Amino acid sequence: MEKKENIVMFPFMAQGHIIPFLALALEIQKKRGCTITFVNTPLNIKKLRSSLPPNTSIRLVEIPFNSSDHGLPPNTENTNALPYPLIFRFIEASLSLKLPFRKLISELIAEQNGHLPLCLVVDMFFGWSVEIAHEFGVSHAIFVGGGGFGMACYYSLWTNMPHLGADSDEFTLPDFPEASKIHVTQLPENLRLADGNDPFAVFLKKVFPEWLNSDGLLVNTVGELDKIGLMYFRRKIGRPVWPVGPVLLSMENHAGAGKVPGITPDPCNKWLDSKPLNSVLYICFGSQNTISESQMMQLATALEVSGKYFIWVVRPPTGFDINSEFKAEEWLPQGFEQRIQDQKRGLLVHKWAPQVEILSHKSISAFLSHCGWNSVLEALSHGVPIIGWPMAADQFSNVVLLEKEVGVCVEVARGPRCEVKHEDIVKKIELVMNDTEKGKEMRRKAHEVRDIIKDAIRDEEGFKGSSMKAMDEFFSAALSRREKTKLEQENKIMPLT
Ligand SMILES: O=c1ccn([C@@H]2O[C@H](COP(=O)(O)OP(=O)(O)O[C@H]3O[C@H](CO)[C@@H](O)[C@H](O)[C@H]3O)[C@@H](O)[C@H]2O)c(=O)[nH]1
Numbered sequence: 001m002e003k004k005e006n007i008v009m010f011p012f013m014a015q016g017h018i019i020p021f022l023a024l025a026l027e028i029q030k031k032r033g034c035t036i037t038f039v040n041t042p043l044n045i046k047k048l049r050s051s052l053p054p055n056t057s058i059r060l061v062e063i064p065f066n067s068s069d070h071g072l073p074p075n076t077e078n079t080n081a082l083p084y085p086l087i088f089r090f091i092e093a094s095l096s097l098k099l100p101f102r103k104l105i106s107e108l109i110a111e112q113n114g115h116l117p118l119c120l121v122v123d124m125f126f127g128w129s130v131e132i133a134h135e136f137g138v139s140h141a142i143f144v145g146g147g148g149f150g151m152a153c154y155y156s157l158w159t160n161m162p163h164l165g166a167d168s169d170e171f172t173l174p175d176f177p178e179a180s181k182i183h184v185t186q187l188p189e190n191l192r193l194a195d196g197n198d199p200f201a202v203f204l205k206k207v208f209p210e211w212l213n214s215d216g217l218l219v220n221t222v223g224e225l226d227k228i229g230l231m232y233f234r235r236k237i238g239r240p241v242w243p244v245g246p247v248l249l250s251m252e253n254h255a256g257a258g259k260v261p262g263i264t265p266d267p268c269n270k271w272l273d274s275k276p277l278n279s280v281l282y283i284c285f286g287s288q289n290t291i292s293e294s295q296m297m298q299l300a301t302a303l304e305v306s307g308k309y310f311i312w313v314v315r316p317p318t319g320f321d322i323n324s325e326f327k328a329e330e331w332l333p334q335g336f337e338q339r340i341q342d343q344k345r346g347l348l349v350h351k352w353a354p355q356v357e358i359l360s361h362k363s364i365s366a367f368l369s370h371c372g373w374n375s376v377l378e379a380l381s382h383g384v385p386i387i388g389w390p391m392a393a394d395q396f397s398n399v400v401l402l403e404k405e406v407g408v409c410v411e412v413a414r415g416p417r418c419e420v421k422h423e424d425i426v427k428k429i430e431l432v433m434n435d436t437e438k439g440k441e442m443r444r445k446a447h448e449v450r451d452i453i454k455d456a457i458r459d460e461e462g463f464k465g466s467s468m469k470a471m472d473e474f475f476s477a478a479l480s481r482r483e484k485t486k487l488e489q490e491n492k493i494m495p496l497t
Pocket residue numbers: 015016017019144145146147254258284285286287288289313351352353354355356371372373374375376378392393394395
């Protein structure tokens with residue numbers, strides 16, 4: 001591979017999207033010697049500057065975006081600044097980035113005296129950029145930050161909306177019969193309420209078919225663990241699908257990419273150091289989800305009843321501004337915070353915890369998670385079994401994959417509104433954390449999966465893991481595409497006689 005090939009990367013403006021893109025950028029830069037042009041809106045770029053190592057060759061480039069033009073609060077450039085109902089307006093508003101992105105690519109090529117970037121790697125919501133890539137003869141790939149199975153179900157559900165015509169609460173996916181039956185409670189709420197004419201459905205029905213014109217999909221997953229979902233996309237898209245995961249941020253870069261630092265790594269680490277091996281439950285619902293007030297009460301009660309050690313990332317419950325102050329005396333049982341502090345039983349982290357660092361600590365026994373795919377990969381890379389509480393998007397299907405296929409998860413509840421009883425939560429916590437047959441089996445499998453993941457990203461003499469091979473294939477495809485463009489351009493200038 002020649003040095004200084006340039007790859008343009010453009011994630012959607014949300015932490016769950018920016019984080020895996022940044023991880024991929026750092027990996028490509030480090031292992032492939034490429035330069036990266038990382039595109040995003042000004043406020044996100046500003047924040048990213050502090051996440052990058054000082055000697056990085058990643059070039060951060062701003063693309064203009066004015067949220068007020070789209071009926072959004074001023075200076076809104078990331079989903080983490082938005083209440084849930086406005087997130088869809090924000091996603092729709094991202095369509096306005098098409099023209100400025102075209103301009104940016106055109107200027108970039110001019111600046112390089114016509115030398116083309118190797119590839120545009122863009123977000124799953126930016127299928128519209130295929131047109132731009134191909135106009136300039138540049139290779140195009142969509143980087144899917146979710147897993148194969150979860151995203152396959154998500155893609156199929158939004159494309160087909162099979163629940164609309166179903167006469168029972170369970171249904172199969174017409175173009176993905178290999179996925180198990182889906183129950184209506186496993187649909188994200190926005191999909192359950194959608195009739196096909198609502199803005200998000202209209203948006204996805206436009207964006208998803210555009211994937212078919214891309215030159216391939218890069219998926220943040222491990223081929224060995226996610227076969228059915230990858231098979232779905234190969235069949236559906238008819239293009240190469242490269243499972244190159246897990247691409248994860250290192251701890252140092254993660255801290256910078258995170259949002260409001262709720263707590264520095266040190267206090268969590270120190271606290272974890274004081275606990276026995278395999279004894280702590282870590283609870284977090286990702287970067288943009290939270291649970292309801294009554295669910296919060298039940299979860300807190302369950303934690304006290306179970307008597308387990310825990311770290312819990314708390315955010316205001318649904319219906320309250322997720323970025324406002326957390327009111328423990330209002331939303332948790334009376335005296336809860338004081339009691340757990342006195343007993344040294346639990347740590348409440350407000351808003352944002354150093355998750356990767358926590359999951360890598362030897363005292364962690366299990367992770368109660370919403371099963372966003374980054375969290376899943378982070379847990380499994382450290383051999384941590386999962387108690388799943390999916391909230392939205394692909395998370396319901398991620399739980400199915402992890403529970404039914406991989407065997408490293410049990411589901412405890414579904415969605416931000418379902419009724420949960422603390423007794424049921426306690427049962428699941430004990431099942432996973434105690435020395436039950438199921439718990440032992442899950443831990444064994446989680447360790448097995450950790451080793452599979454390690455192998456997938458190994459690149460040593462005599463051994464190349466599956467994700468490394470997939471990355472090689474992606475690079476060869478991009479290089480061939482550019483060779484083809486070059487030949488076409490030469491032939492245009494000097495037509496063959
Ligand atoms: O206190 C926190 C909370 C989160 N994180 C990090 O933030 C990321 C969160 O990502 P993820 O677990 O994937 O959750 P979401 O932010 O909810 O992710 C969105 O993007 C994912 C990948 O596409 C999808 O699987 C999810 O459904 C979608 O909600 C992870 O890297 C976490 O380590 C922290 O470091 N500290």
